[in-house]
Amino acid sequence: MHTRTLPAIGFLILGILVLAGCAQAPIALRDMGSFHVGGRDVEISGRPVKEIVFTPGGVPAKVDPNGTYSVEAMYVQYFLPAERRGVVPLLLWHGGGLTGVTYETTPDGREGWLTYFVRQGWDVYNSDAVERGRAGWAMYPDIFKSEPVFLTKANPFERFRIGQGAGSYSPDPAKQRVLPGSQFPVGAYDNFVKQNVPRWTTTDDAILRAYVAEIDKVCPCAILFHSQAGQFGFRAAQARPDKVKALIAVEPAGIGDPRQAAALKGIPVLMLYGDFIAQDARWPQIRKNGIDFTEGIARAGGKVEVVDLPNVGIRGNSHMLMMDRNNLEIAALIQRWLEGQGLYH
Numbered sequence: 001m002h003t004r005t006l007p008a009i010g011f012l013i014l015g016i017l018v019l020a021g022c023a024q025a026p027i028a029l030r031d032m033g034s035f036h037v038g039g040r041d042v043e044i045s046g047r048p049v050k051e052i053v054f055t056p057g058g059v060p061a062k063v064d065p066n067g068t069y070s071v072e073a074m075y076v077q078y079f080l081p082a083e084r085r086g087v088v089p090l091l092l093w094h095g096g097g098l099t100g101v102t103y104e105t106t107p108d109g110r111e112g113w114l115t116y117f118v119r120q121g122w123d124v125y126n127s128d129a130v131e132r133g134r135a136g137w138a139m140y141p142d143i144f145k146s147e148p149v150f151l152t153k154a155n156p157f158e159r160f161r162i163g164q165g166a167g168s169y170s171p172d173p174a175k176q177r178v179l180p181g182s183q184f185p186v187g188a189y190d191n192f193v194k195q196n197v198p199r200w201t202t203t204d205d206a207i208l209r210a211y212v213a214e215i216d217k218v219c220p221c222a223i224l225f226h227s228q229a230g231q232f233g234f235r236a237a238q239a240r241p242d243k244v245k246a247l248i249a250v251e252p253a254g255i256g257d258p259r260q261a262a263a264l265k266g267i268p269v270l271m272l273y274g275d276f277i278a279q280d281a282r283w284p285q286i287r288k289n290g291i292d293f294t295e296g297i298a299r300a301g302g303k304v305e306v307v308d309l310p311n312v313g314i315r316g317n318s319h320m321l322m323m324d325r326n327n328l329e330i331a332a333l334i335q336r337w338l339e340g341q342g343l344y345h
Contacts, residue, residue, distance in 0.1 A: 085121025095227025274317030
């Protein structure tokens, strides 16, 4: 686990105001910080030397692109509460085309899951995966073997079960066709799409290596992962089953290796799905893939709980459960489940 000696002056105090009508109490931390983990060195050769002016009016500099590059590391930021109650740290892994911002303040300014779980007494480690946010990029096709994928403003609205499918987005809010009863804060949708970042489709192995490196550095731990990170959460746990004490899969869009399902039999799994899945073109099959995979864990003797939120009275959720207006109700459900696994005191 990552630790650091603190100065004698006492705890760090982080005051966080939640824009939901009133201010919450300040959060007392015993430490906070960040680090990069994982990565490798790569040699590039055969490229021409370039002369570049870095600042208008500046003196040109020769830049030789040939040599050694440090690539495929991941960025991790940690928040350690003064009163620790979680038995192990909680790692937060984001979905595709996103960063650790997913778990910070919601697009409309409410408290996100990161600070919620810190308030509950969990050591929280929030990351930007390889090629996202503060993790850095690498050259392609030399290192990343494909060009990045960028999303239009309409894409998440139509694909993340916020709007009513293809053609439901409009820059005019009055013309947007939002799913009836949606809990997503549609008025702040523009703030959400500002979080979107490029993603590659050929970096999965590098991302998985970095997540395993984080586990080796920080864990034993519990891991909460979302969407694209489904495959990384399950596969990293399969690689380090002795270091992972619980898995929370939030609408996983990927799965682990079905041939190694038995590796997860000693790790309790909570799988969460939101609303409107039956009305979507893709999500019924995505959900079935996830259920089929976890049934393999259960057949091997594992403990799996699947919660379709509408079935427990939590309705209207998009794919971005941690941003929806009832996000803290869902966080409380996760908290109770973690307590039930004996990971909280």
